[in-house]
Amino acid sequence: MIIMASALPTFTKIAKVIRLNRHGCTNRPFYHIVVQKTKDNQDGPVIEQVGSFDAMPNNKNEKLVALNFERIQYWLSQGAKLSDPVAQLLGLSGFLPNHPRTIIQAWKNRREPPRERKIEAIKGIAPPLDNPKL
Amino acid sequence: MATRAVMFTIGKFRCFPILKNRVAKFTSSSNLLNTSTFDPGYTRDPSEVFFKENVQALLDRLTGRDYEKVFQNRKLGQRLEPPKYELLTQAEVDQVMVEMEVKLKKKLQMPPLLKEREPVTKILSKDAELQGFDNCKYVFIDISQGINDRKREVVVRDPNGVLRDASWEERQKMCQIYFPLPGRQISMPKMFEETHLQDCLDQGQYQFVLDRACAQFEPDDPDYIRVTRKTYNCIDENNKFSTLRSTRHFGPMVLHLVLCKRMDNLLFHFITSKEVKAAADLVRLFHLVWSDSSPSELDEFQLIENYIQGPAVKKPALELAWQTFLEIEKQRLEALSQQNKASN
Numbered sequence: 001m002i003i004m005a006s007a008l009p010t011f012t013k014i015a016k017v018i019r020l021n022r023h024g025c026t027n028r029p030f031y032h033i034v035v036q037k038t039k040d041n042q043d044g045p046v047i048e049q050v051g052s053f054d055a056m057p058n059n060k061n062e063k064l065v066a067l068n069f070e071r072i073q074y075w076l077s078q079g080a081k082l083s084d085p086v087a088q089l090l091g092l093s094g095f096l097p098n099h100p101r102t103i104i105q106a107w108k109n110r111r112e113p114p115r116e117r118k119i120e121a122i123k124g125i126a127p128p129l130d131n132p133k134l
Numbered sequence: 135m136a137t138r139a140v141m142f143t144i145g146k147f148r149c150f151p152i153l154k155n156r157v158a159k160f161t162s163s164s165n166l167l168n169t170s171t172f173d174p175g176y177t178r179d180p181s182e183v184f185f186k187e188n189v190q191a192l193l194d195r196l197t198g199r200d201y202e203k204v205f206q207n208r209k210l211g212q213r214l215e216p217p218k219y220e221l222l223t224q225a226e227v228d229q230v231m232v233e234m235e236v237k238l239k240k241k242l243q244m245p246p247l248l249k250e251r252e253p254v255t256k257i258l259s260k261d262a263e264l265q266g267f268d269n270c271k272y273v274f275i276d277i278s279q280g281i282n283d284r285k286r287e288v289v290v291r292d293p294n295g296v297l298r299d300a301s302w303e304e305r306q307k308m309c310q311i312y313f314p315l316p317g318r319q320i321s322m323p324k325m326f327e328e329t330h331l332q333d334c335l336d337q338g339q340y341q342f343v344l345d346r347a348c349a350q351f352e353p354d355d356p357d358y359i360r361v362t363r364k365t366y367n368c369i370d371e372n373n374k375f376s377t378l379r380s381t382r383h384f385g386p387m388v389l390h391l392v393l394c395k396r397m398d399n400l401l402f403h404f405i406t407s408k409e410v411k412a413a414a415d416l417v418r419l420f421h422l423v424w425s426d427s428s429p430s431e432l433d434e435f436q437l438i439e440n441y442i443q444g445p446a447v448k449k450p451a452l453e454l455a456w457q458t459f460l461e462i463e464k465q466r467l468e469a470l471s472q473q474n475k476a477s478n
Contacts, residue, residue, distance in 0.1 A: 051277065057270040062290075062304075066312055069287075070278035092267075092291045093274040094258055106267035106295075 014039055018075060019083035020053060021046070029055045033067065033086055035075050050075070053089060065089055175363070175394030180247035183423050184389060190244075192419045193385030196412055197242060200380035201234070204241050244385040251354040256299040264295035273300060275308045283309045306352070317349030326350070326361050335368045344383045366390045375403050388416070392423050398448040401441075405455045408462075410434055417441040435460075 014037045021042050024030030033051035036044070051067040058064070067090070076082075082090070084101060091099040183189055207214050222230065276287040288300035288308050300308065310320045324330055325346065334343050343365050351358035366387045369375060378384045391397045397416060404413035414434035420441065421429045429437060442452045 061270040065274045066277045068277045109266040
């Protein structure tokens with residue numbers, strides 16, 4: 001049963017956070033950008049959804065991000081914290097300054113390409129599998 | 135269905151195989167009889183003329199008020215309901231007619247003629263330090279409630295670190311994904327590609343094409359302008375003006391033809407169907423658009439004659455039709471006067 005967290009009474013002030021909740025299916029992530037109490041689980045009660053983030057690029061090589069800036073501003077004014085990925089997204093959108101993590105990741109990507117895993121054949125027993133995930 | 139929302143939010147179209155057709159080459163066709171579909175016909179901004187009150191009044195009068203046609207049950211994929219019959223007093227009937235008038239005005243609201251929109255070039259920030267943070271671009275849309283789609287913030291962060299306003303195509307796609315309008319698809323329907331569009335027009339589906347274009351595109355979208363102009367020119371070539379009469383598209387079509395100076399077929403149509411008032415209105419519109427002044431003649435017959443003698447392009451056909459009409463009128467008046475004498 002889905003419980004509206006805003007309908008439950010709180011007696012102690014628990015911090016609120018704006019973070020990504022993973023929805024979607026196996027191997028196909030889709031994130032809801034939500035305002036939640038920090039102690040609640042990722043699939044637990046949500047105070048408000050303030051956006052979405054599609055982590056899989058579409059056929060135009062775009063990642064779509066929807067952000068309800070008006071509500072995000074409100075929750076920030078109420079003292080909500082941001083998780084790192086959400087802060088990075090807000091930095092990329094221009095709402096906040098660029099997050100240091102984005103800058104560091106960009107620098108790392110430029111310094112060397114992401115390492116590829118090489119699977120060696122086991123001689124006489126099995127050829128290497130084609131699955132790059134292993 | 136395909137009826138357009140009353141608020142014309144202005145927002146455009148993305149990369150697609152049709153792109154090379156969209157960037158139309160505006161060269162005039164060498165074949166004067168068959169105007170090229172890419173020939174714009176005029177270069178002036180139509181919105182200067184379209185929104186004038188006297189022009190709107192004339193277009194409204196020309197459109198006509200065939201209640202049967204405007205309120206007919208159209209097969210648009212919605213459930214049809216049988217008509218309701220009610221017993222009303224005269225006062226109640228008048229009240230209902232007033233309400234119907236309001237509904238009619240809404241159904242006959244004309245989609246505006248605008249010039250093509252300029253591409254978006256605004257760059258918000260250039261962050262070279264973010265180059266390579268990801269190998270795809272991030273498209274952000276502001277989903278705050280109560281914002282007009284035109285003014286909604288849609289920005290794109292490219293892999294090279296540039297933060298820019300989204301292009302018209304990206305903007306329309308994003309707004310349609312998150313705030314869908316009925317009757318509109320995210321990508322352009324295949325129907326509006328050249329070959330398929332030509333097929334539709336050959337079948338005579340003018341109103342369907344125009345309604346769908348109205349639902350799919352914004353009025354200043356180059357594709358909307360291309361589709362509507364092609365449809366109007368097709369109707370003009372085939373003399374199928376009655377298909378659009380009493381629809382919301384008749385006004386913009388008439389204005390388009392007047393701006394292209396191709397209104398002679400329409401005038402011929404009005405004269406042969408004995409609609410003198412409509413013919414006179416058309417000539418008045420011509421004068422308003424091209425010389426920005428209402429003509430001095432108050433007599434409709436004189437007005438039309440002066441036009442046929444003067445600025446008309448297809449003089450022989452029009453003169454013949456006009457003479458025939460005058461003779462028929464004369465005979466009709468004679469018959470009427472004889473009838474009156476006989477009855478008296």
